[in-house]
Amino acid sequence: MTINIAVVTGANSGLGLVTATELARRGAHVVLAVRNTAAGEEAARRIRDAIKGAAHMTDGGAREAARLGSRVEVRELDLASLVSARTFAAKLAADFPAIDLLVNNAGVVLLGPRRTSADGYELQIATNFLGHFALTGLLLGNLAAASQARVVSLSSITHKNAHLDFDDLMFERGYRAATAYGRSKLATTVFGVELDRRLRAVGSPVVSVLAHPGLTRTNLTPRAWEHRGRLGQIVARVGLVATQSVEQGAQPQLRAATGAGVRGGEFFGPAGLWETRGPVTDAKLSREAADPAVGKRLWAAAEELTGVSYL
Template sequence: MTEWNASHIPGQHGRVAVVTGANSGLGLVTATELARHGARVVMAVRDTGAGERAAEAIRGSVPRAEVEVRELDLASLASVRAFAKSMTGDFPAIDLLVNNAGLVLLGPARTTADGFELQLGTNMLGHFALTGLLLDCLGRADAARVVSLSSITHKNARLDFDDLMSRRDFNASRAYGRSKLATTAFGLELDRRLRATGSPIISVVAHPGVSRSNLTPRAWEHRGRIGQIFARGGLLVTQPAERGALPQLFAATAPGVRGGQFFGPSGLFEMRGRVVEVSPSAHAADPTVGRRLWTAAQDLTGVTYL
């Protein structure tokens, strides 16, 4: 079988795609390829200056690319609401939401504008609120998709519902793994709820393996001896962002993708390789965990849906 790559993306003409964190790394690759295949791409970024430079780079490599930059700070619910309001006012329908933006904290505990642990607040709670606020627009598209970006670090994590903000014995890399576990569980629970309501929207999850755009020593150190090897191995175990973005591009565009599927690399420990369907951790896939997380996210963000 031919290995799937970005050249296999079907035409995206007439589709509106929102990509969070689109100014660099996996998000920039994703936005570029969607624009290359005809989508109108909204680059949702915290730093609009960096976003405009990235948009110019896309226009330079993709003639007639339809890209625009809008401000979105996922660490602020006020910013999420303002972005969603501008989008729903300007677009009758949204075909694709790629919840790509993520943050790896390298220092002591920090919080969002709303008091959430920074990684959980940015990586999961901000996207939870954004998805809910855009859901009506997504529902007006013919076959909308929501893609949530996971990480293989989620597989060693567990959520502590008595301490979701990791205030007890904070460890940055452990909190990062929990944030990606929460993101994974959210994507899977979103699909369950969409199917239960008969919605045409599908929710899919993807992870990039070990991409050069997301590897940091602190993101791996809690994985023990193997994690230390990965952290020190650098280029030996990583793949470029162009390959790391393929699972989320596949999830976003490939024909036949079903809600609830999870895509990642095929190689050893899912670090790199061709795009295949992979399995989430048992904790992430547990519907009880999904329901508890959903209730907590609604209470924390004030955004209630499904």
């Protein structure tokens, strides 16, 4: 698959940084869509340095490294703000009529007490799901203008034990951070599957695929426990030992983004114990994630909450 223009949300660290680096190394013009642009610029520098370091530093190799490294740019996107998503999408769509790849990678996890987004929504579902739902819809015309565009949605093994309460999607009653995170990732997974159904139904050339990283050491891992005091910090450090590297964890989404012959609706994850680590294989959806009735209902709710309608 040839990727000319790629957009990676949350590309300043972790899985997003690994993914953006590999896409740039393959020759794509990569847009790092990040909330913190200073961190984004540092990530862009690291990507350029990685490309230069990997090149054979003959004159030709140096020139090629410089060419590839220059095709990395940073743009501000706060997925917890629908205004930010619309502003970002409008500028990007104007600059790039055809977009080959959108990797919906960014996310927040386990933030302690309930917090809300700029639009008043529970912060985890707002960032992990609603922001990406809006962004994808706003860029769908540009994706359709590419010959073989893909949308990659980042799921999690936590989606398997989650449930969507349509009477309280924003978790206003009995908030629990871990449960809210799993719900946000189930919503993201349902979205990726339902998007595939709708794209197929209208004969769109865009392909929707999913991936999850298993248990991976990212910058989000310690945050999962930081609000639980000293014991939580100890648990987080022990947990880090049992996880796989971020480079390994990024392989499922890289397969989804760049693999040959990838079909709409495919879901990639680690092959090891309970899909926690190991080489890439086909992952399994929970029953709720695969249910078309759930997909239809969540889609309608997301259109209402974001004001973005498509397909």
